[in-house]
Amino acid sequence: MKLKLATISKGLFLLLAVGMSSAWAQNLPKIAVTDLSYEEKVSHYFSFYQSDEKVSSSASSRDHYHDSNVSASGNSSGQQNFQSERSVVASTGEVTTIDRGEFRKFTADIKGELLKSGSYSLIQGKPWTHPQTETLFDIIDRIKKGYYAGSDYVLFGTINNVEFRNEANPIQGSNATNYSLSLELVGEFSLINTKTFEIKAGFSAMGEGSDSRLVNLAGQRISLNRSKVMQEVSKSLGKAVVAELNSQFNPAESAAKHVVKKTESSTIVYK
Secondary structure, eight states, X not given: OXXXXXXXXXXXXXXXXXXXXXXXXXXXOEEEEOOEEEEEEEXXXXXXXXXXXXXXXXXXXXXXXXXXXXXXXXXXXEEEEEEEEEEEEEEEEEEEEEEEEEEOSSOHHHHHHHHHHTSOEEEOOOOXXXXXXXXXXXXXXXXXXXXXXXXXXXXXXEEEEEEEEEEEEEOTXXXXXEEEEEEEEEEEEEEEETTTOOEEEEEEEEEEEEEEEEEOSTTOOOOOOHHHHHHHHHHHHHHHHHHHHHHHOOHHHHHHHHHHHHHHTOEEEEO
8 A cells, every 4th residue: 555645633743742742851951050159258357466575684793801910801892784675576457368168058949940940850969078179160170070970961150249238218207217138149150061061051140038127116126037038039049040041051942842843844654
């Protein structure tokens, strides 16, 4: 029987698309998310004062005496020396040191948003605990040493700026004051291929959070919710990171478009 070409029906098209999407889901790119690295200059004021005093003394004496049947005479002499030496060292100034490390917060919501997107699977990497902090930003070295074994990509994040604000703003025309606590965190992120070390995406993202209270009584004690602020920062940072990542690198979406395009123009062969 000769082969017969037929156009794919709508129902069959959907079944094929679902089947290919299911196959793709089993091969989602595996991503390891690092803790957020930071580098901070810390300045310390110092004051130093030291005083040393050295005292020495010496003494000498000389006696002479003569006695005879006729006369007697004598004399004595003495000498004493004192010497004092004092030194003072005083100094004040400022010492600046560089503190480096990983901030083990704010990545849980990044991982959660990656999973909710349905475009990625996650691999848990090993934390960085090297005593030589100069190597903190050498992510390629960490990849080579197997910190992220099994992953296709590493999402490497560093903190650029953290700004807390604690403000009290009187409300004009009233006795009320608005007290607020807010936090902004800005980070830079790179998505790195663990095989080729190619950067597949690079962007900055910001997380924000705040809490406020309106107080009418002067002197009233207030307590702003720091935990709420931190949670809002974490959630907003996670959403911002995944939105930026999807705009530059979203293999699931690209594959789905490719499936639709290919399927729309396909035909099925029947015997």
